[in-house]
Amino acid sequence: MSKFQLKWGILATGGIAETFARDLWPSPEIRGVKDIEHVVVAAASSSSADRAQKCLKEVRAPESAKAYGSYKELVNDPNVDIIYVATPHSHHYQNAMLCLEAGKNVLCEKAFTTNAAQTELLIKKAKEKNVFLMEAVWTRYFPLSIYVREIITSGKIGTVYRTTADLSNADPPETSFDDSHRMVNPDLAGGALLDLGIYALTWVFQTLYHTQKNPQPPSSVLSALKKYRTGADEQTSILLTFPREEGGDAHGIATTGLRTASDPDKKGSAGPAIRVQGSKGEIQVFPPAYRPTKTKLVLHDGTVEEREFPQPGPDKSKGWKNGFGGDWNPDGEGHGMFWEADECAYALRDGRKEGQYESLQESLVIMKVMDEVRKQNNLVYPEKIETTEYPVDL
Numbered sequence: 001m002s003k004f005q006l007k008w009g010i011l012a013t014g015g016i017a018e019t020f021a022r023d024l025w026p027s028p029e030i031r032g033v034k035d036i037e038h039v040v041v042a043a044a045s046s047s048s049a050d051r052a053q054k055c056l057k058e059v060r061a062p063e064s065a066k067a068y069g070s071y072k073e074l075v076n077d078p079n080v081d082i083i084y085v086a087t088p089h090s091h092h093y094q095n096a097m098l099c100l101e102a103g104k105n106v107l108c109e110k111a112f113t114t115n116a117a118q119t120e121l122l123i124k125k126a127k128e129k130n131v132f133l134m135e136a137v138w139t140r141y142f143p144l145s146i147y148v149r150e151i152i153t154s155g156k157i158g159t160v161y162r163t164t165a166d167l168s169n170a171d172p173p174e175t176s177f178d179d180s181h182r183m184v185n186p187d188l189a190g191g192a193l194l195d196l197g198i199y200a201l202t203w204v205f206q207t208l209y210h211t212q213k214n215p216q217p218p219s220s221v222l223s224a225l226k227k228y229r230t231g232a233d234e235q236t237s238i239l240l241t242f243p244r245e246e247g248g249d250a251h252g253i254a255t256t257g258l259r260t261a262s263d264p265d266k267k268g269s270a271g272p273a274i275r276v277q278g279s280k281g282e283i284q285v286f287p288p289a290y291r292p293t294k295t296k297l298v299l300h301d302g303t304v305e306e307r308e309f310p311q312p313g314p315d316k317s318k319g320w321k322n323g324f325g326g327d328w329n330p331d332g333e334g335h336g337m338f339w340e341a342d343e344c345a346y347a348l349r350d351g352r353k354e355g356q357y358e359s360l361q362e363s364l365v366i367m368k369v370m371d372e373v374r375k376q377n378n379l380v381y382p383e384k385i386e387t388t389e390y391p392v393d394l
């Protein structure tokens with residue numbers, strides 16, 4: 001059987017760019033995927049071609065991969081099928097638009113953009129150019145997420161009334177970020193909401209919205225937000241009301257923060273980060289909300305089922321030679337970003353223009369919720385990163 005090969009260009013060379021590109025390297029067969037493959041054919045850095053070359057080496061890209069010292073060169077490379085945009089939130093709109101204008105397919109890191117108006121324009125441009133566009137909310141594509149959604153749609157936990165979801169990543173007692181760091185820097189659209197809150201919202205949406213046959217945006221959005229000394233948000237709590245198809249409402253509670261931790265001892269001792277609660281019981285997901293590996297089903301009838309979803313790595317008993325390991329990842333596990341990469345490959349192979357587990361419309365509704373939360377709490381980013389003008393030199 002011939003495999004569909006997806007040729008990736010990596011736009012930016014920071015932390016997540018390297019993590020993602022590393023996940024493209026091992027054979028998809030380590031996760032039972034036999035009909036597609038990924039190859040990194042180019043990378044670009046905004047600072048220098050040398051930086052891009054170093055990144056390509058780090059991620060074990062083939063010798064033939066091209067290193068560019070500007071994003072413009074990358075988007076004009078005819079050998080690139082799809083571009084992974086891995087710059088800070090502030091830059092996603094300008095960078096993704098650059099790719100789309102050049103007719104490239106795009107996988108853009110979360111949060112999609114700084115505001116919904118920018119997301120809307122990216123969607124419009126992707127349609128106009130007839131190319132694929134997806135927000136890189138990798139967690140949606142995990143087998144664990146698929147399992148949780150199936151628990152809900154199968155009716156196993158009955159009518160779902162509430163989801164609570166938290167992603168709080170403290171480095172106690174104070175956050176240790178430098179004020180210029182992308183996590184807290186308003187110029188880079190930093191703060192808990194866009195960086196971490198998006199995952200809490202992802203769990204609320206993928207359980208209360210995505211699972212509906214005809215999903216409706218929340219009928220109300222209530223929120224509280226506390227600002228950090230830089231003006232970005234350090235703690236945000238959101239209460240959403242979702243109309244349910246069978247009548248009545250479901251509540252989604254999404255919380256995020258930089259001062260508390262969902263998983264203080266990093267062993268899950270504090271309990272689940274996500275609880276999806278229905279009339280017959282609940283499905284729990286253990287932290288971290290962005291890369292969970294454990295669930296627990298607890299039903300009124302006494303059923304308790306725990307499940308583990310380790311990220312696949314090389315199965316040594318099958319003689320895999322090209323898995324993870326060494327100084328990349330001593331545990332031998334993949335990071336889990338390959339699931340969303342696989343989705344991109346299948347979409348391009350099959351002619352789809354968006355991801356199947358989070359439509360562009362759903363990404364847009366979530367961006368609108370975040371806009372509303374910011375509006376209620378007077379959180380505004382600098383005009384140059386909120387603008388819908390393109391191009392703007394950032």
Ligand SMILES: NC(=O)C1=CN([C@@H]2O[C@H](COP(=O)(O)OP(=O)(O)OC[C@H]3O[C@@H](n4cnc5c(N)ncnc54)[C@H](OP(=O)(O)O)[C@@H]3O)[C@@H](O)[C@H]2O)C=CC1
Nearest residue numbers: 012013014015016017045046047086087088089109110111
């Ligand atoms: N899915 C996930 O699990 C994660 C997703 N992310 C998302 O990925 C994005 C990037 O995060 P991360 O990799 O941690 O960030 P980094 O700061 O590590 O890297 C960002 C890169 O973007 C490029 N860049 C271009 N312009 C700027 C600028 N003005 N300031 C800073 N960097 C710039 C730089 O690469 P160069 O100059 O070489 O082009 C830089 O290395 C964010 O949107 C974040 O939300 C982050 C962590 C985890």
Ligand SMILES: O=C1OC[C@@H](O)[C@H](O)[C@H]1O
Nearest residue numbers: 110169183195196199290
């Ligand atoms: O997407 C992310 O997931 C992991 C977090 O540590 C990181 O800050 C965030 O960007």
